Amino acid sequence: MRFIDRAGFERLLNELRALGFDLIGPTVRDGAIVLDHIGGAADLPQGVREIQDAGRYRLVKQPDHLMFAWAHGPDSGKRFLFPAREDLATITKTNGSLKSRPAAPLDTDRPLAFIGLRSCDLHAIAVQDRVFLNGAVADPHYARRRRDAFFVGVNCGSPGGTCFCASMGTGPRCTTGFDIALTELDEDGFLAEVGTERGEEVLHAIGTRASTEEEEADAERIRRGAVETMGRELRTDDMPSLLYRNREHPRWAEVAERCLACGNCTSACPTCFCHDVVDTSDITGVTATRTREWASCFSSEFSHIVGMDVRATREARYRQWLTHKFAAWIDQFGTSGCVGCGRCITWCPVGIDVTEEIDAIRRTDGARQKEEVPA
Amino acid sequence: MTAPALLSRTAAGFTPPLAGDETLDRPAVIRRVVRETPDTRTFWLSLADPDARAAYRFLPGQFNMLYVFGVGEVPISVSSDPGLPTRLAHTIRSTGRVTDAIGALRVGDVVGLRGPFGTPWPMQAAEGSDLLIVAGGLGLAPVRPAIYEALRERHAYRRVIVLVGARGPEHMLYRGLLDAWHEWMRSRRMEVSLTVDVADDAWPYGEGVVTTLFDGARIDPDRTTAFVCGPEIMMSFAIRGLLARDVPPDRVYLSMERNMQCGVRLCGHCQFGPTFVCADGPVFRYDRIADLLGAHAL
Numbered sequence: 296m297r298f299i300d301r302a303g304f305e306r307l308l309n310e311l312r313a314l315g316f317d318l319i320g321p322t323v324r325d326g327a328i329v330l331d332h333i334g335g336a337a338d339l340p341q342g343v344r345e346i347q348d349a350g351r352y353r354l355v356k357q358p359d360h361l362m363f364a365w366a367h368g369p370d371s372g373k374r375f376l377f378p379a380r381e382d383l384a385t386i387t388k389t390n391g392s393l394k395s396r397p398a399a400p401l402d403t404d405r406p407l408a409f410i411g412l413r414s415c416d417l418h419a420i421a422v423q424d425r426v427f428l429n430g431a432v433a434d435p436h437y438a439r440r441r442r443d444a445f446f447v448g449v450n451c452g453s454p455g456g457t458c459f460c461a462s463m464g465t466g467p468r469c470t471t472g473f474d475i476a477l478t479e480l481d482e483d484g485f486l487a488e489v490g491t492e493r494g495e496e497v498l499h500a501i502g503t504r505a506s507t508e509e510e511e512a513d514a515e516r517i518r519r520g521a522v523e524t525m526g527r528e529l530r531t532d533d534m535p536s537l538l539y540r541n542r543e544h545p546r547w548a549e550v551a552e553r554c555l556a557c558g559n560c561t562s563a564c565p566t567c568f569c570h571d572v573v574d575t576s577d578i579t580g581v582t583a584t585r586t587r588e589w590a591s592c593f594s595s596e597f598s599h600i601v602g603m604d605v606r607a608t609r610e611a612r613y614r615q616w617l618t619h620k621f622a623a624w625i626d627q628f629g630t631s632g633c634v635g636c637g638r639c640i641t642w643c644p645v646g647i648d649v650t651e652e653i654d655a656i657r658r659t660d661g662a663r664q665k666e667e668v669p670a
Numbered sequence: 671m672t673a674p675a676l677l678s679r680t681a682a683g684f685t686p687p688l689a690g691d692e693t694l695d696r697p698a699v700i701r702r703v704v705r706e707t708p709d710t711r712t713f714w715l716s717l718a719d720p721d722a723r724a725a726y727r728f729l730p731g732q733f734n735m736l737y738v739f740g741v742g743e744v745p746i747s748v749s750s751d752p753g754l755p756t757r758l759a760h761t762i763r764s765t766g767r768v769t770d771a772i773g774a775l776r777v778g779d780v781v782g783l784r785g786p787f788g789t790p791w792p793m794q795a796a797e798g799s800d801l802l803i804v805a806g807g808l809g810l811a812p813v814r815p816a817i818y819e820a821l822r823e824r825h826a827y828r829r830v831i832v833l834v835g836a837r838g839p840e841h842m843l844y845r846g847l848l849d850a851w852h853e854w855m856r857s858r859r860m861e862v863s864l865t866v867d868v869a870d871d872a873w874p875y876g877e878g879v880v881t882t883l884f885d886g887a888r889i890d891p892d893r894t895t896a897f898v899c900g901p902e903i904m905m906s907f908a909i910r911g912l913l914a915r916d917v918p919p920d921r922v923y924l925s926m927e928r929n930m931q932c933g934v935r936l937c938g939h940c941q942f943g944p945t946f947v948c949a950d951g952p953v954f955r956y957d958r959i960a961d962l963l964g965a966h967a968l
Contacts, residue, residue, distance in 0.1 A: 392718055394697070605928065
């Protein structure tokens with residue numbers, strides 16, 4: 296392990312910029328910690344804490360200069376690696392025929408360096424990798440950005456009130472998908488762990504010193520404290536079958552009474568990958584564009600087929616989302632679709648809590664709706 | 671996008687295959703348009719590029735994504751003979767924005783084509799058994815290639831039984847072909863029975879839903895493999911009828927329909943339980959999805 300002081304952290308960001316990376320990091324805007332393009336350490340939050348609970352997110356100021364004493368805002372790596380809207384192909388009409396070409400790359404031609412992603416969000420990227428890279432067909436747009444990206448993870452010392460990564464086995468300590476992982480020890484500096492050879496090279500370039508036993512013990516204490524202060528818990532045993540065998544559980548109708556089907560949960564979720572494929576044409580009628588846009592399984596048209604929306608009710612849609620996330624995902628991709636970040640709980644306008652919904656089903660496992668639902 | 675020289679090695683955890691051209695349309699020319707019913711036409715397409723045309727193969731039950739310039743894409747099963755893959759029939763009912771736009775196209779117009787996608791009817795699994803095809807309405811289109819295939823390899827199957835239902839005579843697809851097949855049934859040992867929910871005076875076949883044809887078909891449960899295709903409600907009744915006649919659940923196959931937008935397991939719209947219908951289907955063995963069919967609005 297290495298020790299980096301505050302000045303060393305600034306050198307790290309400068310080094311990544313000098314190497315040609317576009318820095319993506321946390322910054323405070325509109326009362327939330329969001330991810331955006333940053334210039335350097337000055338753009339990061341300082342002395343900011345989060346209060347997160349079901350349907351609740353607030354920032355509070357503290358008289359210190361800690362940069363990472365919070366869990367995460369609504370953004371995750373998804374917004375950059377799998378943007379909400381992206382052109383896939385350009386189709387031109389020529390001599391009565393048509394020609395389809397991959398669309399030009401989006402906004403930047405510089406590789407991205409992510410600063411300060413938590414273990415949950417690094418795991419979320421690994422989950423999306425299974426969708427966009429490791430399936431029958433790899434997505435070239437995602438692959439291009441993902442291939443060159445650099446990840447500076449930060450171990451979480453202040454989990455949010457809706458966090459349950461410890462239950463999902465995805466945190467709070469960074470264990471995968473990072474080039475460098477930091478633990479913010481105090482206002483003076485970070486403990487740095489190397490994840491890859493290129494992480495090593497970057498640390499070497501900026502100059503660090505070996506960490507002391509005391510600093511390593513501090514980091515361990517911070518990580519252990521994070522596990523103990525995790526806001527939520529979830530039992531994950533018996534997945535996927537728990538949700539498969541409870542497709543007709545009365546809880547689905549009950550939660551549908553509260554759910555607004557607004558899609559906040561699917562937008563804030565760092566792993567939700569469903570999208571619409573939308574075709575448009577320019578005004579000349581010569582060039583057409585195929586675009587993908589984030590879609591939510593909470594919309595009625597999501598499941599539209601000729602003559603009907605398959606999941607016409609909120610009940611069916613909530614069941615689809617939760618069952619996909621926690622159960623079907625395991626069959627589809629060999630991993631849960633949930634990394635326990637709790638964003639879907641925090642950003643739900645009515646505070647629906649997935650851990651509570653799953654617990655409710657578990658407590659009354661096998662219950663069925665009284666009335667037969669017509670097919 | 672170029673990685674900095676120092677960092678040319680791939681990022682943490684990165685192990686990608688890169689995509690082929692599955693997401694890009696290939697131009698296909700409309701060679702012929704046949705009116706099947708008042709709202710349904712069959713479009714015969716040829717890939718414009720000679721090399722692509724010569725290389726294209728499909729299996730019975732697979733589908734293509736057809737693209738109308740500037741309007742959008744729809745998944746459409748190939749309904750022609752897999753042995754003649756240079757001309758591809760797509761039987762399309764005008765029911766929405768894209769299918770209406772396709773309906774307005776003429777011979778010589780060009781559409782985009784991606785595919786083929788999806789799982790085929792398991793012709794080999796049916797070999798040596800009685801092949802029973804049960805189709806309802808537009809559901810005849812995705813199984814027609816299986817019928818062509820069975821006729822070409824007629825010796826591989828025992829009986830070939832085709833049972834087709836439609837709402838009325840004017841909604842029966844491929845009427846001329848079915849009449850011809852019906853006539854052949856003695857010489858080619860293919861048994862074709864047709865029925866409509868509501869007949870008219872000119873209708874020479876049966877009246878009633880497609881399951882009313884089961885009794886006359888003399889289904890032998892010990893040696894039948896069934897391919898079922900049609901609206902979901904029709905398939906569930908047909909499968910119930912087959913199981914009631916002791917056809918084993920693992921000898922019944924069906925073709926599912928869900929919203930398909932990408933064809934390559936990425937967009938998520940076609941999920942049906944843990945399956946992606948575009949890639950794990952559309953053809954499923956019944957026993958493998960029986961629990962999913964039992965749940966409402968999945």
